Amino acid sequence: MAGITILDVARAAGVSTSTVSNLLNGRTGRMLPETRERVESTIKELGYRPNRAARQLRTGKPQVIGLVVPSVGNPYWGALARYLEAAALTEGYHVLLCNSERDPARERQYVDELVSDGIRGIVLCSSLPSLEHVSGLLDDGLRLVAFDRTAQADDPVGLVNVSVDNAVGAELMGEHLVSLGHRRIAFLSGAIRSVNRTERFEGFLRALERAGIARPDVVTWPGSSGAEGAFGDVEAAELGRVAATELLAGPNPPTAIFAVNDMTAIGVCRAVRDAGMEVGRDVSVAGFDDIVLAELYSPRLTTVRQPMKEMAAAAFRALHGPDEGPASQGTSLLFRPELVVRDSTAAVVA
Amino acid sequence: MAGITILDVARAAGVSTSTVSNLLNGRTGRMLPETRERVESTIKELGYRPNRAARQLRTGKPQVIGLVVPSVGNPYWGALARYLEAAALTEGYHVLLCNSERDPARERQYVDELVSDGIRGIVLCSSLPSLEHVSGLLDDGLRLVAFDRTAQADDPVGLVNVSVDNAVGAELMGEHLVSLGHRRIAFLSGAIRSVNRTERFEGFLRALERAGIARPDVVTWPGSSGAEGAFGDVEAAELGRVAATELLAGPNPPTAIFAVNDMTAIGVCRAVRDAGMEVGRDVSVAGFDDIVLAELYSPRLTTVRQPMKEMAAAAFRALHGPDEGPASQGTSLLFRPELVVRDSTAAVVA
DNA sequence: ATGAAAGCGCTAACAT
DNA sequence: ATGTTAGCGCTTTCAT
Numbered sequence: 001m002a003g004i005t006i007l008d009v010a011r012a013a014g015v016s017t018s019t020v021s022n023l024l025n026g027r028t029g030r031m032l033p034e035t036r037e038r039v040e041s042t043i044k045e046l047g048y049r050p051n052r053a054a055r056q057l058r059t060g061k062p063q064v065i066g067l068v069v070p071s072v073g074n075p076y077w078g079a080l081a082r083y084l085e086a087a088a089l090t091e092g093y094h095v096l097l098c099n100s101e102r103d104p105a106r107e108r109q110y111v112d113e114l115v116s117d118g119i120r121g122i123v124l125c126s127s128l129p130s131l132e133h134v135s136g137l138l139d140d141g142l143r144l145v146a147f148d149r150t151a152q153a154d155d156p157v158g159l160v161n162v163s164v165d166n167a168v169g170a171e172l173m174g175e176h177l178v179s180l181g182h183r184r185i186a187f188l189s190g191a192i193r194s195v196n197r198t199e200r201f202e203g204f205l206r207a208l209e210r211a212g213i214a215r216p217d218v219v220t221w222p223g224s225s226g227a228e229g230a231f232g233d234v235e236a237a238e239l240g241r242v243a244a245t246e247l248l249a250g251p252n253p254p255t256a257i258f259a260v261n262d263m264t265a266i267g268v269c270r271a272v273r274d275a276g277m278e279v280g281r282d283v284s285v286a287g288f289d290d291i292v293l294a295e296l297y298s299p300r301l302t303t304v305r306q307p308m309k310e311m312a313a314a315a316f317r318a319l320h321g322p323d324e325g326p327a328s329q330g331t332s333l334l335f336r337p338e339l340v341v342r343d344s345t346a347a348v349v350a
Numbered sequence: 351m352a353g354i355t356i357l358d359v360a361r362a363a364g365v366s367t368s369t370v371s372n373l374l375n376g377r378t379g380r381m382l383p384e385t386r387e388r389v390e391s392t393i394k395e396l397g398y399r400p401n402r403a404a405r406q407l408r409t410g411k412p413q414v415i416g417l418v419v420p421s422v423g424n425p426y427w428g429a430l431a432r433y434l435e436a437a438a439l440t441e442g443y444h445v446l447l448c449n450s451e452r453d454p455a456r457e458r459q460y461v462d463e464l465v466s467d468g469i470r471g472i473v474l475c476s477s478l479p480s481l482e483h484v485s486g487l488l489d490d491g492l493r494l495v496a497f498d499r500t501a502q503a504d505d506p507v508g509l510v511n512v513s514v515d516n517a518v519g520a521e522l523m524g525e526h527l528v529s530l531g532h533r534r535i536a537f538l539s540g541a542i543r544s545v546n547r548t549e550r551f552e553g554f555l556r557a558l559e560r561a562g563i564a565r566p567d568v569v570t571w572p573g574s575s576g577a578e579g580a581f582g583d584v585e586a587a588e589l590g591r592v593a594a595t596e597l598l599a600g601p602n603p604p605t606a607i608f609a610v611n612d613m614t615a616i617g618v619c620r621a622v623r624d625a626g627m628e629v630g631r632d633v634s635v636a637g638f639d640d641i642v643l644a645e646l647y648s649p650r651l652t653t654v655r656q657p658m659k660e661m662a663a664a665a666f667r668a669l670h671g672p673d674e675g676p677a678s679q680g681t682s683l684l685f686r687p688e689l690v691v692r693d694s695t696a697a698v699v700a
Numbered sequence: 701a702t703g704a705a706a707g708c709g710c711t712a713a714c715a716t
Numbered sequence: 717a718t719g720t721t722a723g724c725g726c727t728t729t730c731a732t
Contacts, residue, residue: 005709005710022718053467054710057710095446097445405727408708
């Protein structure tokens with residue numbers, strides 16, 4: 001099974017460990033084709049597999065990347081984890097999973113820990129607006145990718161941001177809603193604090209402005225209560241429900257509601273039904289993200305898809321690829337969102 | 351930052367590396383309290399953290415466990431991953447994430463790879479009925495936990511199975527449905543091949559028999575088509591939809607449908623609506639698992655909850671705890687399921 | 701109670 | 717083209 005070392009291989013093939021090591025590390029030019037073949041077949045025969053710990057100890061670089069997410073229990077992060085792992089696998093890398101549970105202290109501790117374990121590449125899905133606390137590590141040679149976040153002015157140098165183009169995505173949805181004849185459209189979100197949400201809101205406004213819809217007709221719900229604290233899956237839906245209920249009971253209710261993400265949209269759907277109306281027919285509801293649930297929900301949710309697989313692959317490449325010098329500093333990688341029209345939005349009825 | 355070694359600590363504290371190492375490994379009895387304190391404060395001061403690679407190289411035991419799941423994109427496995435990681439963290443262990451994508455070859459390869467990386471504990475969520483292919487590894491000292499699976503006759507010795515008590519869970523649901531006045535209840539599942547499904551089906555039958563309901567009244571849908579191949583989230587729902595449509599259009603349709611899991615139940619709900627009926631009022635629908643979605647769906651799904659957090663903690667304990675000798679051989683750890691009544695089931699109308 | 705020293709398996713100079 | 721060898725940071729006998 002295990003227990004076969006590079007020395008065993010070297011002996012069996014009648015060469016030195018260096019030769020085996022050279023072969024293992026792609027320095028094949030340094031040996032006779034004949035030698036190479038012999039060693040290769042010996043490796044296969046013996047079922048030899050290099051010991052990662054030893055390799056890491058020697059090189060300082062483990063074949064592992066770290067992934068820090070709020071919680072893989074959330075399907076959005078689960079999808080990222082899945083695709084990132086798949087991408088890493090193609091290069092023989094493994095993924096160490098860390099759930100921050102949206103606890104900043106825990107998030108920081110995880111990063112520190114990963115670094116001191118020698119890990120040189122981390123995908124961080126931070127709930128913190130500023131990433132200053134990791135800038136020191138970046139100077140130290142750590143490769144850091146911030147996922148689902150776009151670059152900020154005070155970002156540490158060397159940070160790569162991977163995200164969908166939130167503004168464009170929201171704009172697409174705005175256009176869709178407008179083209180359906182909607183004029184009173186609410187943008188529903190918790191407090192628009194995070195970068196993502198701001199971008200989505202602005203993209204949405206852009207679409208409305210282009211359509212000549214006066215800004216006052218746009219309703220936002222800034223989240224009056226402090227109910228946003230925990231911010232888990234269920235909480236996001238609950239927020240959507242409460243806010244939409246309020247909105248719908250108001251004096252001049254919207255004909256369409258664009259929620260900042262799918263979970264919130266699901267809460268909105270419930271509120272619509274609770275108010276005795278039907279989603280799609282009476283009120284259109286749209287989300288953002290296209291989590292698995294969006295397709296499964298009833299009605300199937302119109303939303304904006306993030307190309308998760310491609311984004312995850314890009315995140316891995318940013319960690320693993322060659323250092324691209326200044327170009328890779330403070331960069332954002334924005335991905336093209338896709339409008340997915342399903343059953344929760346429909347033409348406005350006159 | 352990093353780069354601080356045990357030697358740095360030893361020098362700074364004026365002791366030898368052995369003493370530091372002894373302290374690190376809990377052999378505190380071997381030194382003067384005074385020495386101990388000095389070393390401890392030095393460690394803190396320097397921000398020293400032992401290098402895992404070196405430790406592993408020396409001991410052969412990494413502080414890492416492996417988790418092999420079909421896909422963390424699936425919220426059920428996502429939840430397991432989350433809780434397992436939390437449990438591991440309490441003992442300073444990390445979790446290496448592997449997505450088998452339900453590919454047996456890939457599953458096997460992952461396990462082999464983890465083992466040859468020196469990992470000694472793996473939680474395996476296999477899609478394979480038999481675990482023979484890993485029995486060799488078990489003899490070799492690997493600790494293996496099979497999750498969501500109960501013991502089989504041909505199980506390799508040393509395997510620990512962690513699972514909810516499927517039979518009891520299904521029995522609870524059966525009782526619930528019967529108590530609501532339902533007499534024609536369908537058990538809806540794909541082909542009942544896996545152990546889990548068999549158990550759920552049998553538990554369900556038990557409840558019906560106790561209530562004196564003739565077995566012929568139970569309808570099962572064995573999955574006539576080969577549509578079950580991929581078996582992803584969406585596919586499970588689709589299966590529920592297709593099967594329920596067929597069932598509802600039949601000569602003597604059931605008043606309640608118990609789906610083998612929540613995803614399938616969601617598909618059933620759609621079929622009910624498509625047939626112009628209302629879930630809960632016209633037809634009761636129940637699921638199994640209590641994934642996040644169950645609570646969020648509309649109507650909120652009545653289901654059987656698996657105590658994921660506890661199950662994950664137990665799985666970790668089985669990997670990490672002391673070897674309990676013969677008692678830990680071929681054992682199953684069955685957890686108590688909990689009936690969660692929500693809105694998708696209601697009393698039958700006469 | 702503490703220290704000295706021998707490796708764990710591997711890589712990468714540096715020889716030859 | 718291939719071999720020799722010095723560690724990477726740590727744990728653990730075995731001395732003292």
